[in-house]
Amino acid sequence: MKTARNTRFFEGFQDGIPIGLGYLSVSFTFGMMAVTAGMPVWAAIAISMTNLTSAGQFAGLSMITASAGYLEMALAQLIINLRYALMSISLSQRLEKWVKTPDRMGISFGITDEVFAVASTKEYKVDGRYMGGLMLAPYFGWTLGTVLGAVAGELLPPSVQSALGIAIYGMFLAIVVPPAKKxxxxxxxxxxxxxxxxxxxxxxxxxxxxxxxxxxxxxxxxxxxxxxxxxxxxxxx
Amino acid sequence: MNQETWRLIGYILVMAGVTYAIRALPLTLFRKNITNVYIRSFLKYIPYAVLGAMTLPAIFFSTDSVISAIIGLAVAAVLAYREKSLLTVAAAACGAVFLAERLLPLVF
Known part of the structure; x- marks a missing residue:
């Protein structure tokens, strides 16, 4: 039983690696943009570590720069991230029924488009172990990318940045093409x-x-x- | 801490709070299985639809040039059709883009 659960964690971790790699370049851009917009490095990193969402963060950044009100910010985040509610409902059907509330609250934090897509197309119902493993690399990649982008500016040569930009879409294709074939x-x-x-x-x-x-x-x-x-x-x- | 720091912390809390609530409420509150066939089907198809909508046309603009992106897309599509692993397909697409962007300027 224990081995099976550890296997699931590791399988999740493996599935998360391409997501984490893909996130590097996106969050790198976010870190760079945030600092260029005048935001302190700690704030850029704090946003990435607490939000873990690309569209919402980029929109948030532009609203902070424009000194928007908190209510306006809350509404914008709600609209932009509404799709997560849809994914969350969908994922609730793909989650083992016995997964407890604390685990569900933890899993919720890491629901992104990509994590959701991988988890909900898994051939078996997923649990906390799998989700924990799956979320690890994306979270690490998202944070690391922001740190690198914010601190080092242009650390990655543009050629590598450009090539990494397609990683996430390559992965999407690997997810959707096989089932579409069948x-x-x-x-x-x-x-x-x-x-x-x-x-x-x-x-x-x-x-x-x-x-x-x-x-x-x-x-x-x-x-x-x-x-x-x-x-x-x-x-x- | 100065006023600007507090203002930033306020923004971060609002952003994080709203985003987390959107993710957490449905997942913690929805326990029973949905039995309606149409809703079940909708929820089954939604991830593929999300991925499709996110991939195209965005993939064309994910690299420095549309041409290198098309080459990356072609490589990824072929490998995905052959059911290679996620990491393989993603890495091969990156490799193809990197090579294309080095080699294409030599040809044209």
Whole structure:
């Protein structure tokens, strides 16, 4: 039993490594931007260590720079990060039922787009051990990247930064392509989501919508169409 | 501590508090299994939809040039289709981008 649980922790840790690597370059950018915007190094690091979210942090940074009010900040964070509530509900269905409240509270802290995606596409129901392992590298990568970005400015040569920028998307492809190959519903949902998000990027009338909303709208619509077209009963895979 | 420090701490607490609440409330409060077929299906499809929406078109602008990104995307897509591990696919995409950005200027 003990070995099985340790294995799960290690498996989670392994699954988290590409996420952590991907986060390095994003949080590096955040650290650099924060310090350039006049924020002290400690504050940039504190934000990364307590928030662990890219879109929310970048938006927060620009609002701090603009001296926004606390209520405005709270609303902006709510809207931008609303997708986490959706992911959290979805993940609650993929979590072993016996996972206790303290564990759930710990797991909640580390729910990011990527952590959620990996955890919820796992072939088995995940528990606190797996989630703890999974969150380790992303948290470390996110913090380390912020520290490096804030303290050292341009430590990574631009060539390496550029190459690391694609890491996270490569990983996403590795997650979605195999199931899309085997399941027509997943393929259709994926195609819809991609088409919609391209529309938001390239159709002039739609480009004003913020990144957080684009993801909510595209993913929501695509999954909704999927649920209507291909409702799946329990046990069917 | 001066006023500016306190102001920053206030911002950080608001950001962290709101973000955590959004993540924690559904996960701690939702215990029972959802039985509605449509909601279940929706929740099953949502991660793929999120990943799809996040990957395209963002991947094209994730590196220094769209061309190197397309090369990275192609390499990642082929390896992902062959069901290689997450780390392999991610690392190969980075390697392809790095090489492409070194080699392409020599060709053009």
């Amino acid at each position: 399941s027509l519903p997943v393929f259709v949902v994926l195609l819809l989501a991609v088409t919609l998000s391209c529309l938001f990027r390239f159709v002039p009338a739609l480009t004003g919508v913020s990144e957080g909303f684009v993801i909510i709208i595209c993913a929501g619509l695509a999954a909704l169409c999927g649920a209507i077209l291909f409702p799946e009963k329990e046990g069917e895979q």
